[in-house]
Amino acid sequence: MAFHGKPCDTCGHCVTLRYRIQSNSHAPWQLVCASCWKQIAPNNPDYRYGGTWKAKS
Numbered sequence: 001m002a003f004h005g006k007p008c009d010t011c012g013h014c015v016t017l018r019y020r021i022q023s024n025s026h027a028p029w030q031l032v033c034a035s036c037w038k039q040i041a042p043n044n045p046d047y048r049y050g051g052t053w054k055a056k057s
């Protein structure tokens with residue numbers, strides 16, 4: 001089975017589940033993988049979370 005995913009906006013890895021986040025209220029929305037989200041969210045009081053997006057295979 002081929003792995004179908006979408007690239008993370010931060011690290012570029014293809015994942016099937018991405019988190020929609022803003023690093024601050026003026027930044028563009030990004031779709032990032034779980035590991036990038038975990039790096040960004042705890043260190044950033046201004047970040048905003050916009051839900052999870054699943055890639056359709």
Ligand SMILES: [Zn+2]
Nearest residue numbers: 008011033036
């Ligand atoms: Zn990533």
